[in-house]
Amino acid sequence: MSPIPIPYFLLGWLSGVFVNLLADTLPVTRRVWPPVCPRCKTAQSWRGALGLARVYGACGHPRSLRSWVLPPAGAAGALLLWLYPPARFGFWAAWAILTYFAVVVVIDVEHRLILHPVSWAGAALGVALGVWRHGLGSTLLGGAAGYAVMLGLYAFGAFFSRWMARRRGEPLDEVALGFGDVNLAGVTGLFLGWPGVAAGLILAILLGGVVSGGYLLWMAARRRYRAFAAIPYGPFLALAAVWLLLWA
Numbered sequence: 707m708s709p710i711p712i713p714y715f716l717l718g719w720l721s722g723v724f725v726n727l728l729a730d731t732l733p734v735t736r737r738v739w740p741p742v743c744p745r746c747k748t749a750q751s752w753r754g755a756l757g758l759a760r761v762y763g764a765c766g767h768p769r770s771l772r773s774w775v776l777p778p779a780g781a782a783g784a785l786l787l788w789l790y791p792p793a794r795f796g797f798w799a800a801w802a803i804l805t806y807f808a809v810v811v812v813i814d815v816e817h818r819l820i821l822h823p824v825s826w827a828g829a830a831l832g833v834a835l836g837v838w839r840h841g842l843g844s845t846l847l848g849g850a851a852g853y854a855v856m857l858g859l860y861a862f863g864a865f866f867s868r869w870m871a872r873r874r875g876e877p878l879d880e881v882a883l884g885f886g887d888v889n890l891a892g893v894t895g896l897f898l899g900w901p902g903v904a905a906g907l908i909l910a911i912l913l914g915g916v917v918s919g920g921y922l923l924w925m926a927a928r929r930r931y932r933a934f935a936a937i938p939y940g941p942f943l944a945l946a947a948v949w950l951l952l953w954a
């Protein structure tokens with residue numbers, strides 16, 4: 707470990723820039739390159755992309771709050787990882803895990819999407835880190851278990867929404883659980899391995915239930931109660947996996 711944290715600061719800043727580029731561009735153009743302004747799809751300037759300008763580029767659209775926050779947050783995160791490296795993973799693996807799940811969470815929160823290329827990249831990273839930490843058998847079993855359990859929940863959610871819609875004589879408008887969540891559960895299972903995936907799923911479902919329950923209560927208090935609202939599991943799966951991998 708270097709006695710000087712400046713390289714870590716820069717590395718963290720660049721991870722924030724990287725997450726911004728993917729989150730701005732991938733859901734809008736379905737491509738990684740070139741990075742675009744998410745509002746009008748014109749190219750970002752290099753200063754905008756690096757987080758050093760008020761606007762994305764020549765279009766003059768102001769950068770989103772998220773694109774301001776992520777580079778310094780990444781720098782702070784890398785400095786924290788350097789100061790307190792997680793026990794089971796060294797700095798580099800922990801940094802890759804945090805950067806990957808930041809991409810997943812930001813895109814999922816902003817677009818309610820877990821994109822296939824992001825899931826495939828996660829599967830590759832999860833297999834590499836999983837085989838290194840738990841061996842091939844545990845990694846594949848963890849991935850299969852995560853995928854199967856979430857697929858079961860997905861099927862149940864789809865059945866339940868259809869049943870509710872028919873009972874209330876309404877058209878079906880929302881699926882309880884997106885299929886991206888199923889892919890992400892498989893990916894987190896690869897990272898966590900077997901039996902770690904069980905703890906990851908339980909923690910994610912509990913977190914999702916508590917937060918969604920709190921949200922429903924808050925809406926009810928404001929008399930905007932909806933009887934049935936979809937729970938977005940993606941961010942909770944990601945949070946649970948990061949917590950268990952790095953700090954549990």
Ligand SMILES: [Zn+2]
Nearest residue numbers: 743746765767
């Ligand atoms: Zn623009």
